[in-house]
Amino acid sequence: MxxxxxxxxxxxxxxxxxxxxxxxxxxxxxxxxxxxxxxxxxxxxxxxxxxxxxxxxxxxxxxxxxxxxxxxxxxxxxxxxxxxxxxxxxxxxxxxxxxxxxxxxxxxxxxxxxxxxxLPIAELIGGVLSAELPIFEAVPLSSVEDSIAYVQKRSAEGILRYQIKIGDDPARDAARARAIAEAFPEIFFFVDANAGYTLLEAQVAMRALDDTGMFFEQPCRELADCALLRRTGRLPMIMDETVLNHADLYRAKYEVSAAAVNIKLGRLGGITPTVALRNAAQDLGMHFAIEDVWGGDVTSAAVSHVAASSSPEHLLHTSFFNDWTNEHVAGYQPRMKSGRGAAPTGPGLGITxxxxxxxxxxxxxx
CATH class of the missing domain: 3.30.390.10 (Enolase-like, N-terminal domain)
Incomplete structure (x- = not known):
């Protein structure tokens, strides 16, 4: 061929x-x-x-x-x-x-x-281990009122896991994240600075959120700053933008003491390197999210196959970006239902x- x-x-x-x-x-x-x-x-x-x-x-x-x-x-x-x-x-x-x-x-x-x-891609990369995928969505930076309204709307569709965007003013960020979480005690929230904080800002934000137990994703751009932050803060940390290869993964665990890592197909180069890094994370006993940088139906399908073939004991959640976007080139498939997703069962990506x-x-x- x-x-x-x-x-x-x-x-x-x-x-x-x-x-x-x-x-x-x-x-x-x-x-x-x-x-x-x-x-x-x-x-x-x-x-x-x-x-x-x-x-x-x-x-x-x-x-x-x-x-x-x-x-x-x-x-x-x-x-x-x-x-x-x-x-x-x-x-x-x-x-x-x-x-x-x-x-x-x-x-x-x-x-x-x-x-x-x-065969569907999931069967070629280990077989389906997670038939129902926990789906999360991001809460963009906005006012407390708009953020709460967003969670109300999306939770009515069944989404029960949210990433709260932070990374500007640490005191305001922490107050907003706390207000959102307190408004929905039954929902799982974590915060994500997208590497927007300096070390000092991250220390202020983490201290302000210390009693919430929220996971704290990629607070600083440099992995070394995240490692320094981990020494003074108690919140579990998720590494994202700084993890590009196996060496970064090991540093995330053994230098940052990261609880989890966010693995994105578009940041690594496709299903091939993503599966390799995912398998290494599983071997290291780390938790992870499987997603991508952005995308529509095709991206959502690719992500779903990697997520579905992941160990459910290690998979935190995944994202279907076609729920975040309006354009649907494959009939809005795969589709989230009641906060859960699944990989298509047709050959290859399983979409048309x-x-x-x-x-x-x-x-x-x-």
């Missing part, structure tokens, strides 16, 4: 709940996304997605991802899509980093692999792309 053609598509994903606001003024109402269609010489097609959150969230931005997709696509023509580790090495031999673009091609190749053998929704490709390679 060989890759005979690749098509690139572009579209915008608008946030379904108004403005998605994070620390230090980072916000957006829509984000650019990219779909790749990889076709083999025997007619099997696979789909992948690469979406960006913003250029000041991670060292990646929309135009850079689109340029990287065009750089990598010709390299994959003539390759066997089932040799995903080989393709990872091949892409890295041309571009260092650019994990977000590599993610789209890696997912598309796993989609092809699954379709070629008539509506070509009428995405228009003509912006670039083609053969």
């Amino acid at each position: 060989k890759i005979s053609a690749i098509e690139l598509y572009e579209y915008d994903l608008t946030y379904a709940h108004g403005t998605y606001a994070m620390s230090k003024g980072r916000s957006a109402r829509q984000q650019p996304s990219n779909l790749v269609r990889v076709v083999t010489d025997d007619g099997i097609e696979g789909w992948g997605e690469a979406a960006t959150l913003s250029g000041n969230y991670l060292p990646v931005f929309a135009a850079g991802t689109r340029a990287a997709l065009r750089e990598l696509a010709p390299l994959l023509i003539g390759q066997d899509p089932r040799r995903t580790s080989h393709l990872q090495r091949l892409m890295s031999s041309v571009l260092m980093g650019q994990a977000n673009a590599k993610n789209a091609f890696d997912v598309a190749c796993w989609d092809i692999f699954g379709k070629s053998v008539g 792309i509506d070509r009428a929704m995405i228009g003509a490709p912006v670039a083609s390679f053969s």
Whole structure:
């Protein structure tokens, strides 16, 4: 089996709940996304997605991802899509980093692999261990009143796990997080600064929230600052943006004493490296979330397969980004129901792309 053609598509994903606001003024109402269609010489097609959150969230931005997709696509023509580790090495031999673009091609190749053998991706990466996935959503930075209204609305749909965005003024952040949590004592909350705090700010916020027991996600940009914070604070910590490889994972556990890690396909480069890091986290006895940087139906499907094949004892939760966004290129599948999700059971990703929704490709390679 060989890759005979690749098509690139572009579209915008608008946030379904108004403005998605994070620390230090980072916000957006829509984000650019990219779909790749990889076709083999025997007619099997696979789909992948690469979406960006913003250029000041991670060292990646929309135009850079689109340029990287065009750089990598010709390299994959003539390759066997089932040799995903080989393709990872091949892409890295041309571009260092650019994990977000590599993610789209890696997912598309796993989609092809699954379709070629008539199995969902989850079965190819260990089998389904978590048939019902706990789903979480983020509460963007806003007023206490707006935040409480948001949780009321989404909890009526069954969501019972929320990530409260913080990372600006630590005293106000802590007061807001406490007010939200006190308004919903039956709901699980944790806070996420998205690396927005200095060490001093993080110390103030953690001290103010000390008695809540909330998990504290990625308070500072530097892993070393997070390690220093852990020595003076008692809240369990989740590492996210600073974990890119196995070395970072070990440092997160043994230097930061992190209770958990957030593993994102687009930050690592696809299903192949994500499964490797997830398995290492499981071996280390760490808890983790499985998600992505941003995305729609295709991203949600890819994430669901990795989450479903994860040990339920270690899986904190996952996210279906197609619940966060308005555009649905695969019929709004997979779908969250009553706060739980599941991986599609069809071959590959298990979803069908509506070509009428995405228009003509912006670039083609053969």
